[in-house]
Amino acid sequence: MNTAKAHCRTDRKYSPFHMSLLTYVPNEDFALKHLYNIKNTEEILATLGWTREEIKEAKNHISIDVWPYIVRFHIPKWVPISGTALYKQTKSISRFISKKDFISALMERNSRQANSSFVEETNEWYILKHKGSKAQDHRLLLEHGNITCSCHAYNGISQAFNQDEYALKCLMKDPILAGQIPDKHVLSAWKYLKCHCMASYSWVWKKIQDAAIHYLNTDWDEVSDEEVFAAAERAKKDLFGGVF
Numbered sequence: 147m148n149t150a151k152a153h154c155r156t157d158r159k160y161s162p163f164h165m166s167l168l169t170y171v172p173n174e175d176f177a178l179k180h181l182y183n184i185k186n187t188e189e190i191l192a193t194l195g196w197t198r199e200e201i202k203e204a205k206n207h208i209s210i211d212v213w214p215y216i217v218r219f220h221i222p223k224w225v226p227i228s229g230t231a232l233y234k235q236t237k238s239i240s241r242f243i244s245k246k247d248f249i250s251a252l253m254e255r256n257s258r259q260a261n262s263s264f265v266e267e268t269n270e271w272y273i274l275k276h277k278g279s280k281a282q283d284h285r286l287l288l289e290h291g292n293i294t295c296s297c298h299a300y301n302g303i304s305q306a307f308n309q310d311e312y313a314l315k316c317l318m319k320d321p322i323l324a325g326q327i328p329d330k331h332v333l334s335a336w337k338y339l340k341c342h343c344m345a346s347y348s349w350v351w352k353k354i355q356d357a358a359i360h361y362l363n364t365d366w367d368e369v370s371d372e373e374v375f376a377a378a379e380r381a382k383k384d385l386f387g388g389v390f
């Protein structure tokens with residue numbers, strides 16, 4: 147609700163780009179919902195030194211105006227007291243925010259919620275499963291340089307970047323994500339694989355792929371149980387042996 151308010155105040159004129167996001171297709175304003183939303187704004191205000199109380203108050207009065215290359219936060223100095231004709235003075239803001247900050251905010255928020263203990267392996271080396279809360283599991287597809295998730299949020303965030311070309315550019319250049327959609331299940335998979343950035347994920351992915359190819363090329367009838375055990379131990383050591 148608050149997000150919707152921040153994006154369409156009747157007393158403000160928003161940028162043409164913002165209006166195009168707002169009227170993209172009804173109920174499909176993905177960029178506003180997933181990237182330029184109140185939750186990410188709260189995260190950014192906290193990094194700007196705002197207190198919890200100030201952020202709580204700001205949620206009701208801030209307007210988030212998205213431009214092609216930048217975002218503008220605005221809270222007037224005087225704001226109406228709801229239910230009255232009176233105004234009160236509040237902490238105001240009027241400044242431009244980098245789109246990179248929204249990407250970092252989204253990543254930080256989802257990273258805090260990411261939990262490797264919900265991640266399970268499947269019979270396929272390139273697929274992981276994320277156990278959902280209501281028996282709703284999500285499929286994580288491990289690809290070279292990318293993990294995709296079958297969940298609703300992953301799809302929404304991807305669509306958000308499709309709607310905002312410059313934000314997508316920032317995501318591709320992000321030193322940690324390097325193009326990875328920071329969905330919380332994907333970040334859980336990163337934690338499960340002990341990766342903290344795209345570079346380490348790419349390295350681990352290659353190792354897993356090599357191990358899978360080696361496994362598939364091995365005639366297991368010819369190999370003793372001891373050798374299999376030793377190979378598994380070696381692989382584990384290769385992957386997790388204090389490299390990170």
Ligand SMILES: [Zn+2]
Pocket residue numbers: 284295296297298299300329330331332
């Ligand atoms: Zn997901």
